[in-house]
Structures are given as C-alpha cells and as structure tokens.
Amino acid sequence: MTTKITCAYLTIIVNTVLSNPSLMPVSIPQPEDATLNFTGLGQKYGHEVEEHSVVTEDGYILTVFRIPSKRKTPVMLMHGTSDSSDSYIIRGNRSLAIYLANEGYDVWAVNGRGNHYSRRHVKLDPDTDPEFWDFTFHERGYYDLAATIDYILKITGENGVHSIGHSQGTTNNLVLLSSRPEYNEKVKLFTALAPIAFLDHLVPPISLIAPHGPALNDLISLLPLKLDEIGGSWERNIYKVLCNQGIMSYFLCVLIGLFPGNGYDTKRLEPSFLPIIIGHAPAGDSKKGILHHNQAIISKRFAYYDYGPEKNMKLYGDVTPPDYNLKQITAKVALIVGKNDNLSRVQDVEHLRQLLPNVVEYHLMKQKKWNHLDFVWSNDMPETLFPVIFPLLAKYS
Ligand SMILES: *[C@@H]1O[C@H](CO)[C@@H](O)[C@H](O)[C@H]1NC(C)=O
Ligand SMILES: *[C@@H]1O[C@H](CO)[C@@H](O)[C@H](O)[C@H]1NC(C)=O
Ligand SMILES: *[C@@H]1O[C@H](CO)[C@@H](O)[C@H](O)[C@H]1NC(C)=O
Numbered sequence: 001m002t003t004k005i006t007c008a009y010l011t012i013i014v015n016t017v018l019s020n021p022s023l024m025p026v027s028i029p030q031p032e033d034a035t036l037n038f039t040g041l042g043q044k045y046g047h048e049v050e051e052h053s054v055v056t057e058d059g060y061i062l063t064v065f066r067i068p069s070k071r072k073t074p075v076m077l078m079h080g081t082s083d084s085s086d087s088y089i090i091r092g093n094r095s096l097a098i099y100l101a102n103e104g105y106d107v108w109a110v111n112g113r114g115n116h117y118s119r120r121h122v123k124l125d126p127d128t129d130p131e132f133w134d135f136t137f138h139e140r141g142y143y144d145l146a147a148t149i150d151y152i153l154k155i156t157g158e159n160g161v162h163s164i165g166h167s168q169g170t171t172n173n174l175v176l177l178s179s180r181p182e183y184n185e186k187v188k189l190f191t192a193l194a195p196i197a198f199l200d201h202l203v204p205p206i207s208l209i210a211p212h213g214p215a216l217n218d219l220i221s222l223l224p225l226k227l228d229e230i231g232g233s234w235e236r237n238i239y240k241v242l243c244n245q246g247i248m249s250y251f252l253c254v255l256i257g258l259f260p261g262n263g264y265d266t267k268r269l270e271p272s273f274l275p276i277i278i279g280h281a282p283a284g285d286s287k288k289g290i291l292h293h294n295q296a297i298i299s300k301r302f303a304y305y306d307y308g309p310e311k312n313m314k315l316y317g318d319v320t321p322p323d324y325n326l327k328q329i330t331a332k333v334a335l336i337v338g339k340n341d342n343l344s345r346v347q348d349v350e351h352l353r354q355l356l357p358n359v360v361e362y363h364l365m366k367q368k369k370w371n372h373l374d375f376v377w378s379n380d381m382p383e384t385l386f387p388v389i390f391p392l393l394a395k396y397s
Contacts, residue, residue: 030244033092034279037117038065038109041089045098054151055122056113056143063117064110064148067097071104073162073188073397074152078110078145079376080167080194081137081290082231084117084283085109087166087376090276094382096164096389103390106156110148112140112172114229115283126229133228136292136305137168141175149186160188162393166375167344168289170195174302177329184331189360189396191334191389193375194344197302197324197352199293201345206261206297213294217287230290231282243278250274263340263371268378277377302326302352326355334361334392336385338370360396363388 033041042049042065050066065085077088077097088109089097100107111117113135114126124132145163152161165173170192176183177190202210209216220227243253250271259265288305295306304321306312312319333356337349346364353359365374367384375385 030279031275033090034276038085038089038097041086041092042067042097042101045089045092045095047098047101052151052155053120054144054147056147058139058143059122059124060113060118060144061120061122062111062113062144062148064108064151066109067101067107069101069104069106072106073160073393074106074108074156074158075100075162075164075393076108076110076145076148076152078140078163078165078169078172079112079115079283080169081293082115082282082285083167083376084115084280085111086280086283090280091377091379091381094379096376096381096386099382099386099390105162105393108148108152108161110144111283112144112169112285114286115231116233117283118144119284130228133286134288135286136289137171138175138292138305140168140289141172142179145172145176146180146183149183153186160186162189162191162397163187164191164193164389166193167196167372168293169193171197171293174326174329175324177331178324178326179328181328181330184329187331189332189334189392190329191336191392193336193385194338194341194372195335195349195352196293196344197296197326198300198348199297199343199345200300200351201347202297203342203345204260206343210294210297213291213298217291227287229284230287231284233284236282236284239278239282244275247271253278258373259371261342262373263338263342263369265340265369265371265374265378267369268371268374268380270379273377273379326352327357329356330358332358332360332396334363335359336361336363336365336375336388338365338372338374339367340369341372343372361392 039049047067052064054062054064079087089095097107119126126132149161163173173190174197243249292305301323303323306321309319312321316322335349337346353362
C-alpha cells in the first residue's frame with residue numbers, strides 16, 4: 001500500500017518536473033542561441049522572418065519559416081529524423097539558411113508533421129489521438145512537401161523551387177518525386193545532403209541492432225508507455241539535463257550518443273556547440289518512421305511501409321509492399337555524400353545514384369572525417385559545404 005502511494009507520488013513529481021524544465025533540480029545556463037526559435041535566430045542574424053501555416057490534404061498543420069526575398073528562386077529546406085527547421089540556422093552567421101538569405105534566396109524552412117512546430121491538426125489531437133502519429137517519412141514527403149511546394153509557388157508566383165534535404169529530408173523528397181511525378185516539374189534542382197534510401201551497408205552499432213528492431217518494438221509495446229511519439233517534450237527535457245553538463249555531457253551525448261551511428265568528427269562539432277544542439281533537437285517524430293527505415297535495412301529495399309501480408313494485399317494488391325519507383329524522378333538531382341558518414345553510406349548512395357535517371361551532380365566531400373551531421377551542424381560549412389551547394393543553385397536556377 002505505502003509502496004503504491006509512494007510510486008504514484010513519485011510519478012506525479014517526475015511528470016511535473018519533466019514537463020517543466022524550470023523546475024529541474026540543476027540550473028542550466030543556456031547560451032542564447034539554444035533558446036531562440038527559427039524566427040529569433042533569423043532576426044538575431046540580420047533577417048526578417050515570416051511564420052506560415054501550411055495545411056496538408058490530410059489535415060496536418062505545418063509551421064514553415066520564411067526569410068523572404070524577391071531577388072532569387074525560393075529554396076525549400078527539409079530536415080531529418082526528429083529534427084526541425086532549426087538545424088539549418090543554429091550555426092547562426094555560418095548556417096545555410098543565413099547564407100542563402102544573404103545571397104538573396106527566398107528561404108522556406110519546413111517542419112514535418114509531428115515535430116514540436118508542427119504538432120497540430122485540423123481534427124486530431126496529438127496528445128490523445130494515436131492516429132495523429134500514424135505516419136512515416138512517406139507522409140512527410142507525399143503530403144507535407146507537396147503541400148509546402150504548392151503553397152510556396154502560390155505565394156511567390158514562381159514556377160519552381162530549389163529543394164534541399166538532409167538525411168530523412170532526402171527520403172521525403174525521393175518519396176514525393178517518385179510517387180507524385182507531377183512534382184518533378186516544380187523542382188528545379190533537388191540537392192540531397194546525406195541521402196537516405198537504401199541502408200544495406202550500415203556498420204555497428206546500428207547494423208547489429210536493426211535486425212532486432214521488430215522484436216524490440218514488440219517488447220516496448222508491452223510497456224505502459226505512450227510511445228507513438230519519439231523525441232517529444234519529456235525526452236527533450238531529459239536530454240536538456242543530461243547533455244548540458246559540460247565536458248561529461250560531450251562524452252555521453254556526442255562521443256557515445258551521436259558519433260557511433262553518424263561517424264566520428266570531433267573537429268567539426270566542438271563541445272561548446274552541444275548546448276545549442278540540445279536546445280533544438282530532438283524535435284519530435286513518429287516511432288513508425290523509425291520502423292519504416294528499419295524495414296528498409298532488413299528487406300534491403302526502398303519500399304512502401306510493410307503492414308504484413310493481409311493489409312499489404314488490401315492496400316497495395318500484393319503481399320509485399322511495392323518499391324518506390326525511382327525511375328519516375330525526372331527532376332535534376334545532386335547527391336552529396338560524406339566519406340565518414342555511417343548512416344548515408346557511400347556504397348548505398350552509389351546504388352541510389354544508379355537508379356536515378358537525372359543525377360546532374362554526385363559529390364563526395366573531400367574531408368576525410370565528414371560525417372552525417374556535418375551537413376547541418378559543422379562549424380566550417382562556409383569553407384567546405386557551401387562552395388559545393390551554391391554553384392549548383394546558381395547553375396540550375
Ligand atoms: C518564436 O519565438 C517568438 C518569440 O519568443 C514567438 O513570439 C513566436 O511565436 C515563436 N514562433 C513559433 C513558431 O514558435
Ligand atoms: C552576422 O553577420 C552580419 C553581417 O556580416 C553582422 O552585421 C552581424 O553582426 C553578425 N551577427 C552576429 C550575431 O554575429
Ligand atoms: C564508421 O564506419 C567505418 C567503416 O567504414 C568505421 O571505420 C568507423 O569506426 C565507424 N564508426 C564511427 C563512429 O566512425
């Protein structure tokens with residue numbers, strides 16, 4: 001009896017503290033850039049920012065940030081798994097969004113359904129309706145990017161956008177352009193930073209965990225946790241404490257946490273930048289999205305979501321889900337890859353490259369240590385990555 005009461009009491013305390021970072025036992029001095037959102041960062045680094053709401057065909061309401069300009073083509077930026085628009089701006093004066101804006105491009109930074117900026121729907125409540133979380137990278141491509149492109153073209157009166165994606169943001173683009181081919185005309189150039197489609201050449205630890213993904217998921221499903229959402233507010237608050245303790249946190253959160261799956265590159269992600277990352281990521285996503293990538297690892301295919309034979313038959317008319325038809329992607333594509341990227345592996349991107357009909361540029365970053373995260377978080381992007389991206393944008397505008 002006493003144990004039960006104690007447990008209930010503890011649960012209330014833990015929940016209250018986790019949902020109110022200000023009540024955390026440790027006081028965490030945060031750098032300003034950890035606390036500003038996309039709008040605040042844009043203003044701090046010299047630009048006006050607009051906040052737009054884009055409603056998708058299936059009712060999700062997305063926050064899209066714009067740094068407006070009438071001088072050059074609109075550029076749509078799409079983030080990766082459990083990430084947000086902010087990754088494109090948290091390097092401040094050295095970030096892609098600010099560089100694009102300084103160059104006169106009209107910048108549109110998307111937030112995929114389910115991250116904290118886009119946790120809204122015309123009917124569904126993300127806190128109580130599990131259907132809200134019933135999506136993967138498929139829906140973020142098929143619905144979210146489609147709605148955003150149409151919205152941008154409507155507002156600007158332009159006839160096409162530049163699309164830039166990082167990591168799962170590239171998967172979203174590949175889904176859209178292969179399953180709704182009419183969007184190829186609306187994309188002048190799709191620049192894929194660390195492209196993710198095939199995941200056949202992963203290395204430990206992910207290659208060791210992935211085969212057990214479905215079993216792990218069954219196990220987790222037995223726990224009394226609401227886990228349709230990942231990287232939501234309570235997880236963010238745990239990270240805020242764990243990853244804001246100076247050099248110990250760098251060890252725990254970067255060396256042990258981030259680098260094994262993404263590749264080691266301590267030079268480009270310095271300890272003082274960690275609190276700024278933790279102020280913005282993880283940003284929230286669906287668990288189903290991870291399961292969808294996991295299916296790709298196991299099946300060695302880039303295919304629609306596998307619901308099991310019965311539901312597949314109903315949805316797709318076959319017991320196995322169809323592959324995304326990459327041959328439909330007639331838009332110009334630039335693939336940019338890092339040698340030390342342990343998620344977007346060079347061999348897997350070569351595979352993708354062979355199946356895409358219109359690759360106009362394939363670029364292997366020449367920095368030996370360039371990893372998966374360096375495409376958005378590296379401290380030397382203006383010297384390393386932007387000289388690759390900007391000439392392409394100019395050439396295909
Ligand atoms: C960004 O931050 C500003 C200032 O705190 C706030 O007014 C605005 O509503 C925020 N925007 C979004 C989309 O969260
Ligand atoms: C960013 O760059 C602009 C233009 O070079 C400069 O005026 C501004 O002071 C810089 N902002 C910060 C916060 O460093
Ligand atoms: C990434 O993969 C390479 C093999 O290609 C390996 O040498 C390296 O240790 C892996 N892990 C990290 C964290 O870089």
